[in-house]
Amino acid sequence: MRLVIARCSVDYAGRLSAHLPSATRLLLIKADGSLSVHADDRAYKPLNWMSPPCSLKETEDNLWTVTNKAGEQLIITIEEILHDSSHELGVDPGLIKDGVEAHLQELLADRMEVLGDGWTLVRREYPTAIGPVDILCRDSSGTVLTVETDSVPPRPRHWAVEIKRRATIDGVEQLTRYLEYLNRDTTLAPVGGVLAAQSIAPQARTLAEDRGIRCLVLDYDELRGIDKAEDRLF
Incomplete structure (x- = not known):
């Protein structure tokens, strides 16, 4: 240059x-x-x-x-x-964005308590025939039965988590397809959905809630442990 x-x-x-x-x-x-x-x-x-x-x-x-x-x-x-x-600058490695979806996925997988007390990770990038689910996890309720008989022990509910930087209607549709597919698997069903993003478009939130999908806004700094809510005065 x-x-x-x-x-x-x-x-x-x-x-x-x-x-x-x-x-x-x-x-x-x-x-x-x-x-x-x-x-x-x-x-x-x-x-x-x-x-x-x-x-x-x-x-x-x-x-x-x-x-x-x-x-x-x-x-x-x-x-x-x-x-x-x-000046010889050489080959530039390109832009590495901070807070991309893969990093958010990694952080959330290490902080399952953000989703709820006692939630546990099953797997990141859970494979399905229509694409990988960002996070598959279980809650701690242990009250859902797949078969209505006392001989079958209660099993925690499974949740599919779709992670976006900014969630739009397309993200809701994508998660809906995953849920429809996963709920055909009797070893997993019933599977609930969580749309997790740094920001969620109002239309996406309305559609998600109408379909029974939980919406969660992620605080990137808090996930990294930089800004913990309990350390704030206000």
Whole structure:
């Protein structure tokens, strides 16, 4: 990547014309050939840019011409260069989001008490023929019978937990399909549903509750033990 801070003017010639009068700006030239012109505001958004593939031609009279495959040009007239440096950044590993669904699943599996006292984990990514259920767990009621006879001991109820960052109607429909499938298994049924997310859309909550699915809003920091409710004064 090449970073150039220069006093310059910029003209764009293509489907329309645009002109940036003389000012001090940052010119950012990336290894993919793209060039963008930045001011000291507007956050990340450039004043003008040329996307790859494109070519940069520099002349001795400090005229830069950037041309893309469509023949459009960004013409930069350099008046004074204040800084010019190049840096090898290497291959970027990409963005790793904090609080993604897999991490929420892992945290919730370690904190079954968030779902209720005495709840226990059966398995994460419980396999079914229509896809894996994020979490299958049991509550501690022990009052549900699969067969109405005294010879069969009471068995805890099973729960399928679907985890989302933001739960929408699609998440409710997905969990509904899992519940319909799991409740055909006499070794598991009856299976209840929990829609767990950092935020739940109002329409999703309404549909879930109408179908008897429990909704649970997850506090990511609290799951990580950063902000425990019992430690708060208010």
